[in-house]
Amino acid sequence: MKTMHAPRTTLPLTLLLALTAALSGCGGAADEPGTATPPSGPISVDFTRPTVEKNVLDVGGSADVYASVGINGSTAPDGTIVTFAVSPASAATLAPVAPTSVSGLVATTLRSSLLAGSSFELRASATSSANSDSETLNFHVRPAPGKLQLLVPAYSAASSGAGAGTASPWTTLTSGAASYPDVKITAIANPHNGILTATTAADSSLTTAIDTFKAVANTSNQVMAYVATAAGSSGALSVTDVKASIDRYLALYPGKFDGFFLDTMATGSDRLAFFTDLYNHIKGRNANLIVIGNPGTYPDPAYANVTDVLVTYAGNAAAYQGINPQPLNTWVYKRPNSAQAMLVHSASTCTAMKNTLAMARQPRMNTGLVYITDLTLGASWAGPLATYWTQMLGTVDALNNPGRSEPAC
Numbered sequence: 001m002k003t004m005h006a007p008r009t010t011l012p013l014t015l016l017l018a019l020t021a022a023l024s025g026c027g028g029a030a031d032e033p034g035t036a037t038p039p040s041g042p043i044s045v046d047f048t049r050p051t052v053e054k055n056v057l058d059v060g061g062s063a064d065v066y067a068s069v070g071i072n073g074s075t076a077p078d079g080t081i082v083t084f085a086v087s088p089a090s091a092a093t094l095a096p097v098a099p100t101s102v103s104g105l106v107a108t109t110l111r112s113s114l115l116a117g118s119s120f121e122l123r124a125s126a127t128s129s130a131n132s133d134s135e136t137l138n139f140h141v142r143p144a145p146g147k148l149q150l151l152v153p154a155y156s157a158a159s160s161g162a163g164a165g166t167a168s169p170w171t172t173l174t175s176g177a178a179s180y181p182d183v184k185i186t187a188i189a190n191p192h193n194g195i196l197t198a199t200t201a202a203d204s205s206l207t208t209a210i211d212t213f214k215a216v217a218n219t220s221n222q223v224m225a226y227v228a229t230a231a232g233s234s235g236a237l238s239v240t241d242v243k244a245s246i247d248r249y250l251a252l253y254p255g256k257f258d259g260f261f262l263d264t265m266a267t268g269s270d271r272l273a274f275f276t277d278l279y280n281h282i283k284g285r286n287a288n289l290i291v292i293g294n295p296g297t298y299p300d301p302a303y304a305n306v307t308d309v310l311v312t313y314a315g316n317a318a319a320y321q322g323i324n325p326q327p328l329n330t331w332v333y334k335r336p337n338s339a340q341a342m343l344v345h346s347a348s349t350c351t352a353m354k355n356t357l358a359m360a361r362q363p364r365m366n367t368g369l370v371y372i373t374d375l376t377l378g379a380s381w382a383g384p385l386a387t388y389w390t391q392m393l394g395t396v397d398a399l400n401n402p403g404r405s406e407p408a409c
Contacts, residue, residue: 038127038128038129039071039076039077039080039128039129040071040128040129040130041071041072041128041129041130042071042072042128042130042131043069043070043071043076043080043126043127043128043130043131043132043133044069044070044073044126044133045067045068045069045070045082045124045125045126045133045134045135046067046068046135047065047066047067047124047135047137048066048067048068048105049064049065049066050063050064050065050137052137053362053364054362054363054364055137055138055139055140055326055364056139056140056141056142056333056362056363056364056366057112057139057140057141057142057363058112058141058142058143058144058145058363059112059114059115059116059141059142059143059144060111060112060113060144061111061112061141061144062109062110062111062112063109063110063139064107064109065084065107065108065109065110065122065124066105066106066107067082067105067106067107067124067135068104068105069082069101069104069105069106069126070104071128075103075104076101076104076126077101078100078101078102078103079100079101080100080101080106080126081098081099081100081101081126081127082098082099082100082101082106082124082125082126083097083098083124083125083126084097084098084099084108084110084122084123084124084125085097085122085123085125086110086120086121086122086123087120087121087123088120090113090114091112091113091114091118091120091139092110092111092112092113092114092120092122092139093110093111093113094108094109094110095108095109096108106124110122110139112139112141114141115141116141116142116143116333116334116335117141117142117331117333117334118140118141119138119139119140119141119330120138120139120141121136121137121138121139122136122137122138122139123135123136124136124137140326140330140333141333142332142333142334142336142337142363142366143335143336143337145336145337145363145366145368146336146337146338146368147184147368147400148183148357148360148361148368148369148370148396148399148400149183149184149185149186149338149368149369149370149396150183150184150185150186150369150370150371150392150393150396151186151188151292151309151311151341151343151369151370151371152173152185152186152187152188152371152385153188153190153343153371153380153381154169154170154173154187154188154189154190154385155188155189155190155226155381155382156168156169156170156382156383156384157191157205158170158189158191158203158205158206158208158209158210159205168205168209169383169384169385170187170206170209170212170213172384172385172389173185173187173213173385174209174212174213174216176385176389176390176393177213177216177219177221178216178217179390179393180393180394180396180397181216181217181218181219182218182397182400182401183393183396183397183400184219184220184221184222185219185221185222186221186222186223186224186258186292186369187213187221187222187223187224188223188224188225188226188261188292189206189210189223189224189225189226189257190226190382191203191206192245193226193228194226194227194228194229194245194263195228195237195241195245196244196245196248196249196252197244197245197248198244198248200248200252201252202252202253206253207253207256210223210253210256210257211256222258222259222290223256223257223258224257224258224259224260224261224290224292225246225249225253225257225259225260225261226260226261226263227242227245227246227249227260227261227262227263228242228245228263228264229242229262229263229264229265229274229275229278230263230264239274239277239278242262242278243278243281246260246278246281246282246285247285250285257289258289258290259282259289259290259291259292259308260282260289260290260291260292261292261294262275262278262291262292262293262294262307263294264294264295264296265293265294265295265299265303265307265310266295266299267295267297267298267299267300267303268299268300269300269302272300272302272303272306275293275303275306275307276306278291278306279291279306279307290308290309291306291307291308291309292307292308292309292310292311292341293306293307293309293310293311294310294311294314294343295310295311295312296311296312296313296314296315296343297312297313297314298312298325298328298329298332299312301329301331304331304334304335304339307339308339309338309339309340309341309369310339310340310341311341311342311343312325312329312332312340312341312342312367313342313343313344313367314342314343314344315343315344315345316344316345316346316376316377317344317345317346317347317348317352317356317372318346320342320344320356320359321359323365324364325364325365325366326364332366333366335366336368337366337367337368338368338369339368340366340367340368340369341367341368341369341370341371342360342365342367342369342370342371343371343381344356344370344371344372344373345372345373345374345375345376345377345380345381346373346374346375346376346377346380347372347373347374347386348374349374349388349409350388350391350409351409352374353372353374353386353388353391353392353395354391354395354406354409356372357370357372357392357395357396357399361399370396372386372392373385373386374386374387374388388409390407391407391408391409394406394407395407
């Protein structure tokens with residue numbers, strides 16, 4: 001167990017590397033560990049950057065790595081060597097491999113050379129006349145991310161509500177799409193609570209709303225049909241029941257839907273055959289139809305093979321702050337961020353919305369489809385859109401286009 005830690009001062013990486021080179025030129029060969037006289041006293045080495053929350057790299061991506069080194073609990077003398085190594089050795093390159101310390105810090109640049117879904121270990125080691133010490137940090141590699149998109153549960157009726165001046169959320173949805181045409185929006189329509197039978201009739205208001213929404217200029221917006229998969233008013237739904245709902249959607253709304261949103265998807269392998277059957281049925285009807293599954297949490301990794309997108313979190317904003325795919329669900333890094341979504345309710349303020357977006361966008365979360373609302377559980381998906389709907393669109397637009405300013409809350 002480590003008992004000593006060097007002071008964690010902060011110097012720019014470029015300055016550290018320059019000072020390291022200067023020290024090496026004065027006799028401390030930075031890439032030849034062991035050529036300098038080891039310092040005396042117990043030694044300690046600790047990573048200071050990146051933190052474990054930032055240990056996910058894009059394919060071919062790089063990271064600036066800092067480590068602190070101490071002697072007897074104090075800053076190690078300048079010129080103390082710390083050696084870096086990756087395992088497997090082919091996983092990444094390091095420059096320099098064995099930098100010398102400046103003010104108790106060493107720095108190197110790491111560049112990944114592995115494919116998406118791979119992992120590797122980085123080790124920092126230092127030796128004194130009394131002992132040696134090392135620390136490891138695990139890295140994961142994901143595909144290069146795409147832009148953030150919105151996945152909007154537009155479960156409310158498409159017709160105007162009762163009362164003067166009450167518009168359908170679909171009107172708000174469409175006006176927002178027109179204001180921010182660069183933000184891709186996938187809406188989920190739920191005209192029949194996800195269960196359709198031979199007697200179910202088409203909703204003409206929804207047909208009109210979909211046409212209007214998808215006609216917004218310069219957009220690639222899509223609409224999914226909501227499908228219940230767990231239980232209806234008469235009990236559990238069979239795979240035959242769910243297939244009937246899918247087929248009825250296609251018959252009632254030809255050409256309107258781009259895919260299906262399979263709600264209450266299971267998480268365990270015991271139900272995998274059920275959802276595999278549904279996936280194959282949908283793709284058999286049209287291979288271009290998109291399948292979004294909503295287990296609301298990280299399921300068995302095999303569910304990634306029977307969906308195009310997985311909603312790996314559906315819940316309140318406070319709990320979302322504690323979500324982490326590591327260490328149990330690092331399989332998400334094999335897929336692009338466009339294959340993973342989150343639906344968050346109870347984010348009560350615009351600031352809370354922005355904080356939640358920032359977390360979803362972290363490489364560690366690898367999430368590309370997002371929706372956040374201030375509505376609480378029970379009204380979160382069937383009610384109106386979030387009160388900060390326009391600010392959310394503007395924030396996503398700014399995050400996707402760094403030259404643009406985020407709207408104020």
